[in-house]
Amino acid sequence: MMRHRFRWFAQLRFPLSACPVGFLLMLAGCISADAPRAEDSLVDAYRGDADRLIEAALADSTLYDRLAFFTDTFGPRFSGTAALERAIDWLLVEMEADGLENVAGEQVMVPRWVRGQESLTLLEPRVADMQILGLGGSVGTGVPGITAEVLVVKSFDDLEERSAEARGRIVLFNVPFTTYGETVQYRTSGSVAAARHGAVAGLVRSIGPESMYTPHTGVMRYEDDVERIPHAAVTIEDAMMMQRMQDRGQRVRVRLQMGAQTLPDAESRNVVAELPGTEIPHEVVIMGGHIDSWDVGTGAMDDAGGCLAAWEAVMIMKEMGMAPRRTIRVVCWTNEENGLRGATTYAEEHAHEVEDIVLAIESDSGVFDPIGYGFGGTDEAFSIVARIGSLLESIDAGEIRRGGGGADIGPLMERGVPGMGLIVDGSRYFNYHHTHADMVDKLDPHELNKCVAAMAVMSWVVANMEDKLPRPAHEA
């Protein structure tokens, strides 16, 4: 045990002989205060492995470059595009070349939505082009577009109150960003609400905290009993401007043109690659993200980073000759953004092994500075992963919170698989989320490596510990 403690001391980067005595006494105090943890046999058993994985991850200098190459070269990887399939081809070749096993692309049929040409023209009180991004799944407007007055509302309730004014109008939801979960409902469900009140199209203020005239796309949904009207996102700037115009009594009239359409489903693939288990290979820890992205930006943080970090995490083990008892399987799901077909297909086709999927880990909140994980599973399992989290304290990534997971592992979790999502510093993610600005320059190589470390340590320990992570009794 002391060996690892001394390793930690080594990271202070100054000789102990240079320390004031008081500081050494303080350190000694820490060690003795730590004593209860020393009795955690799980943690102690894996501290050496964890420290080696962390050190190797942080010493890496190639992952950022690989992520940059991948996102620069293949660009946006939208479901149904040749670019996504070219990116997947490259992944399969490279994972094979890296010596991973059972590398495969598992076929998934995915929706094929195309944006087409789109524009929003302010006609009154002045003429101006306004930048928009149509929302994934939206119908188009037809060639002449839709010309109508805009009704700006501040919430669904506000729309209810102004229902009489909505008929024949384009309803703009101008809702300031609070949390993603709270605000995104206006993007997903805004057009349904607007159509219920007779609106001819929906607009939503882009879902993000800050803007440099930055539209954000994302998925939207229709309901069968409500007319399908077009739905697009405007910038925060233009949403606020139309609000001000309405508030001061200026009539706001626009023409919305969207060439959006949904084509027949297309073929795509979930990418899987394994570091096989040496003792219990049929038991699996799954770890990954989604390989598709929106059709703007290059999806560096959403979510090539998650996929490549998971891949790198197993490569570090492999390069150090660390062979896990259980299999660690990297999965890069397809079509998370506008259908979740990769995840649902994966869960269906792997239903036979769901009892053997010990844990599913996803990184899909951006590969910024990691804080820890959100865990979804039993209390007993939570207490175990929380203890594993303590192995990440040296990089401040050990905070394990109750609740969490990820869209791609959701269908597995519904089948009883314990799941966890990497939690990172989220202060910048939603500035770039689903925008042209989601590119690799926003990411930091060291933070990316810390994500790798966090994923490597968690997956390694769960793949190696004596017992499977416990599940609810009725699932066992």
Added chain:
Amino acid sequence: MMRHRFRWFAQLRFPLSACPVGFLLMLAGCISADAPRAEDSLVDAYRGDADRLIEAALADSTLYDRLAFFTDTFGPRFSGTAALERAIDWLLVEMEADGLENVAGEQVMVPRWVRGQESLTLLEPRVADMQILGLGGSVGTGVPGITAEVLVVKSFDDLEERSAEARGRIVLFNVPFTTYGETVQYRTSGSVAAARHGAVAGLVRSIGPESMYTPHTGVMRYEDDVERIPHAAVTIEDAMMMQRMQDRGQRVRVRLQMGAQTLPDAESRNVVAELPGTEIPHEVVIMGGHIDSWDVGTGAMDDAGGCLAAWEAVMIMKEMGMAPRRTIRVVCWTNEENGLRGATTYAEEHAHEVEDIVLAIESDSGVFDPIGYGFGGTDEAFSIVARIGSLLESIDAGEIRRGGGGADIGPLMERGVPGMGLIVDGSRYFNYHHTHADMVDKLDPHELNKCVAAMAVMSWVVANMEDKLPRPAHEA
């Protein structure tokens, strides 16, 4: 004098009776330490006026709304457009309605550059649209566009070293933002440098510190002895991406299409309006900004804010019945952005009164939180304006620095007029400068009012003090 000091105490917003004795003693200490200033008759004479002006400016609740109305309703005010002239018409009517005198639009012929359709398409290593903004004054590419390989360089020196590679290429200057003055030379002079080395077009990384895939436009210049090649700005993201592609040996090939052209000069106007002097009306303090903007965004910070703040500053005096000894003239120059014709024409046509222009004040760095002024003039004059600056200490806007002015007052300063430019917190200005994001939502009403206060106090004191601000002997 004590009356003013008690006014300052009043701003503490708690009764003196509630103060601990020690705090009162500390205040007493300050007063005694301040005693030398008490002997500055200039400062003391105007402290009451300054405090009243500051109080009135900060109590204002209409200026932000007026600025929002103006920028929302007239939009971008690019030289040669009907929108600029409509905005000027409105200004003239409103200034007249506000009771200002000698309100006039003084004719100026301005360049008329039109952007036209423009696009940059990445052809290798993959196909993608990249957002650009052509630079003001650039020639177009002709309809088929220019298709060429890109050479990315990091500086003019780097271009010299790679001269042999530049011929027939599109040269991209990928220069990270340091200061505006240092970096902007690649926007203004990049195409000339590129053409000298045989390049067929120039691209420049947008001049700004941060980006959310945000192109920045701005003016560029040709030289008579160098071929005129098109010049456009790419986003920071795409500049960095093309750099990475080149660094890893990927061939970068693009097609640049720009419909830019320069049409015959058009008519515009400088807007002037006065608060006439009661005693020496022919002596004038000039104060303002520029009313034109780029053709993207709505030019709220660059520079409608400067114009409307100057206007508001004199309105505060007028509404309080404060009539200056010398005339205070608000000037909103036209065509600062791509020609400076408003400023040069103004200086030529007002050359006869240049001896009577006591001071020219410009706000053109955004109406963010004001810090003080940069002053260009004699040492003697500097010491006077620095003392006047002390009247702005209560709003932390009293720092007077050596050197400064503004583009619009430059031609007057060349003729010997002392000039000063409002200095503000510049941390955000260049994020939005010359982009679609320069809209009123980035500004804060209180900060805007502080700018008004700073402009009102400085202009008021210089317009009222006994002697004219001194000039260099040879100018007198």
